[in-house]
Amino acid sequence: MSALVDTITNPSLIASVLTAVAVSATIVTIGLPLLERNEMKDRMNAVALERERIRARERERLNQQGKQKAQLRSTPGARAKQIVEQFNLKKWLDSETAAERLMKAGLRGPKAETGFLLGRLIAPIGLVLFVILYLLVNKGFGWPIGARVGAVILAAYLGLKLPEVYLSNLTSKRQASMRRAFPDALDLLLICVESGMSIEHAFRKVSTEIGVSSVPLAEELALTTAELSYLPERRQAYDNLAKRTGVESIKSVATVLIQAERYGTPLGQALRVLAQESRDQRMTAAEKKAAALPPKLTVPMIVFFMPALFIVILTPALIQIFKWK
Numbered sequence: 001m002s003a004l005v006d007t008i009t010n011p012s013l014i015a016s017v018l019t020a021v022a023v024s025a026t027i028v029t030i031g032l033p034l035l036e037r038n039e040m041k042d043r044m045n046a047v048a049l050e051r052e053r054i055r056a057r058e059r060e061r062l063n064q065q066g067k068q069k070a071q072l073r074s075t076p077g078a079r080a081k082q083i084v085e086q087f088n089l090k091k092w093l094d095s096e097t098a099a100e101r102l103m104k105a106g107l108r109g110p111k112a113e114t115g116f117l118l119g120r121l122i123a124p125i126g127l128v129l130f131v132i133l134y135l136l137v138n139k140g141f142g143w144p145i146g147a148r149v150g151a152v153i154l155a156a157y158l159g160l161k162l163p164e165v166y167l168s169n170l171t172s173k174r175q176a177s178m179r180r181a182f183p184d185a186l187d188l189l190l191i192c193v194e195s196g197m198s199i200e201h202a203f204r205k206v207s208t209e210i211g212v213s214s215v216p217l218a219e220e221l222a223l224t225t226a227e228l229s230y231l232p233e234r235r236q237a238y239d240n241l242a243k244r245t246g247v248e249s250i251k252s253v254a255t256v257l258i259q260a261e262r263y264g265t266p267l268g269q270a271l272r273v274l275a276q277e278s279r280d281q282r283m284t285a286a287e288k289k290a291a292a293l294p295p296k297l298t299v300p301m302i303v304f305f306m307p308a309l310f311i312v313i314l315t316p317a318l319i320q321i322f323k324w325k
Contacts, residue, residue, distance in 0.1 A: 053109065103244045105170040106216060116163060124159030131155040174216045175247055181214030182249050183278040185221070189253075190271040199257070199267070200228045220245055234261050249278050 102112050131152055135143075143151075185206050192202035203225045211218035220241060227237035235258050242254040256270045 100243060101167060101171065104174070104246045105167050106174055106219070107167075107170075116167070119163040120160060123162050124156045127155040127159035128152055171246070175245065177214045178217040178220070178245055178247050178250070180282075181210055181217050182247065183275065183282055184213060185210045185217055186249075186253065186271065186275040186278055190268065190275055193271060194268045199234075200225055203228065234258075249274070249281065252277075 098116070099113065102108065102116060107116070135148055135151065188206045188209055189202050192205050193199065197205065203221050207218045207221035207225065210221070223244070224237055224241045227240060228234055231237050238254040238257045238261075242251040245251075253271070253274055256274060257267070259265060260267050260270065
């Protein structure tokens with residue numbers, strides 16, 4: 001024990017450990033910025049691609065004879081598209097709201113739709129083959145034939161639902177990010193509008209400023225700016241913003257913008273009221289989470305804290321009782 005203490009308290013050992021810690025911290029500090037991924041840049045590149053797609057679509061709409069066909073920068077693979085068309089996956093696996101759900105998850109264009117359909121085709125087949133192979137290797141665990149067939153059917157069902165679960169989780173995370181940052185974005189939009197900016201310039205300015213808080217919200221606002229520039233009606237751009245996000249507060253703002261566009265009402269007062277309501281909703285959600293915290297902590301406190309507390313309180317008394325005996 002004394003040798004261990006002498007080794008630990010050795011000045012040369014302590015100096016070596018501190019030097020190693022300092023060198024490691026320096027390497028991590030220098031290397032982390034180099035490894036950090038610029039998510040904002042990637043999203044803005046995706047927005048640029050979407051802007052080009054909107055421009056190409058409107059150019060094709062205006063050119064009714066089809067003499068000038070715009071080319072998209074990003075197109076799905078020919079082989080994947082051929083598989084989707086050959087098996088008619090849009091009819092059997094796609095639903096009416098699939099494109100809208102993909103947009104809410106931030107996945108746009110034919111490439112995303114093709115990937116989603118292929119995922120829904122490949123996932124159940126892969127899981128079924130894996131379960132069958134696993135049962136063959138382990139000789140079915142001695143299960144009856146009905147249980148084996150049930151396991152295969154369950155694997156097929158899970159494989160069919162896995163892409164939808166992934167899409168739902170991606171959508172919920174994206175909407176949570178936009179919901180947190182939208183009150184600040186609405187305040188910025190109100191300041192820009194009251195300073196005399198047009199709504200297009202206001203959306204563009206807010207999209208560049210709000211990217212620090214929420215990259216998905218900045219992406220959606222940038223796409224709305226592009227649609228306001230190319231679509232024949234602004235109402236359609238506002239409706240697309242509400243459909244792509246699926247957030248109630250953003251839908252309210254889109255409705256206000258549509259009414260202001262139709263009736264010529266001032267935007268400042270309406271946006272001010274919406275900004276206050278959005279902040280109130282965020283505060284209400286925070287208070288609701290705070291109020292739900294005590295019931296959630298009851299079980300962990302009983303399971304983890306109470307036994308330790310009883311041990312600390314009762315152990316001295318039990319020691320004294322055993323001594324007296």
